[in-house]
Amino acid sequence: MGRRQIFAGNWKMFKTYNEAVELAKGLSAGLNKAGGREYVLFPPSVYLKDLSSLCAATPFVTGAQNMYFENQGAFTGEISPVMVKDCGAGFVLIGHSERRHIFHETDENVNRKVITALFHNIQPMICVGELIEEREKGETSAVLNRQIRGAFSGIEKEAVSTISIAYEPVWAIGTGKVATPEMAEDAHIVIRKIIHELYGDEVSNSIPILYGGSVKPDNIEGLYKMPDIDGVLVGGASLEVKSFLDIINVNFNKSSS
Numbered sequence: 001m002g003r004r005q006i007f008a009g010n011w012k013m014f015k016t017y018n019e020a021v022e023l024a025k026g027l028s029a030g031l032n033k034a035g036g037r038e039y040v041l042f043p044p045s046v047y048l049k050d051l052s053s054l055c056a057a058t059p060f061v062t063g064a065q066n067m068y069f070e071n072q073g074a075f076t077g078e079i080s081p082v083m084v085k086d087c088g089a090g091f092v093l094i095g096h097s098e099r100r101h102i103f104h105e106t107d108e109n110v111n112r113k114v115i116t117a118l119f120h121n122i123q124p125m126i127c128v129g130e131l132i133e134e135r136e137k138g139e140t141s142a143v144l145n146r147q148i149r150g151a152f153s154g155i156e157k158e159a160v161s162t163i164s165i166a167y168e169p170v171w172a173i174g175t176g177k178v179a180t181p182e183m184a185e186d187a188h189i190v191i192r193k194i195i196h197e198l199y200g201d202e203v204s205n206s207i208p209i210l211y212g213g214s215v216k217p218d219n220i221e222g223l224y225k226m227p228d229i230d231g232v233l234v235g236g237a238s239l240e241v242k243s244f245l246d247i248i249n250v251n252f253n254k255s256s257s
């Protein structure tokens with residue numbers, strides 16, 4: 001069925017400039033380039049321009065970890081979609097759980113950012129996921145419904161082809177508590193069903209849905225083998241050359257499965 005397969009590393013607020021350059025060089029030197037995979041690095045935005053230049057000759061593309069939804073203005077500390085583009089980034093993470101929970105981003109903020117990214121031809125990777133309390137109360141589907149419907153509000157079917165979704169249960173991010181492949185697959189099916197309700201067969205069959213949350217070399221294979229998991233968004237394990245290569249070089253080919 002040929003969905004896009006995306007392997008992404010979110011470096012969060014880690015690395016000095018020299019360390020970031022070394023990491024990118026080490027990754028491009030060790031990549032196996034399995035057929036049809038896409039690779040995205042989300043470095044801190046101050047390194048975005050240099051990392052984009054460095055990655056230009058490699059299979060990696062860059063993305064911003066966040067951006068504001070205005071093109072310019074008196075918004076101290078923010079970066080705009082125009083700047084993201086200007087730095088050579090192709091993607092932007094929108095609504096990462098750390099943005100939602102530490103910086104109080106709402107579903108409405110997320111929606112405005114998605115619309116802005118699409119307008120500027122930056123591919124939005126929308127992050128969604130429930131808190132542990134929400135999962136324990138059986139609210140996972142309700143949370144995913146609210147987040148997905150909020151993020152896609154007012155966006156026409158014709159506009160969604162460059163959007164990807166990352167399902168990242170908040171309780172699994174940076175905690176070492178990974179969702180089992182079955183739990184992740186169940187949530188991906190819920191997300192695909194919501195997308196189906198919004199946009200129908202074609203979009204729901206083709207939209208890439210990535211899993212994120214304590215993805216490591218020893219759990220990637222089990223997760224990636226699940227039929228609705230179209231790649232991964234990796235935090236901690238993307239900060240070292242070896243662990244990220246062991247993930248992105250995982251020896252399982254979706255397109256031939």
Ligand code: PGA
Nearest residue numbers: 173174213214234235236
């Ligand atoms: P983690 O982070 O892999 O360190 O759990 C994932 C993310 O926040 O995208």
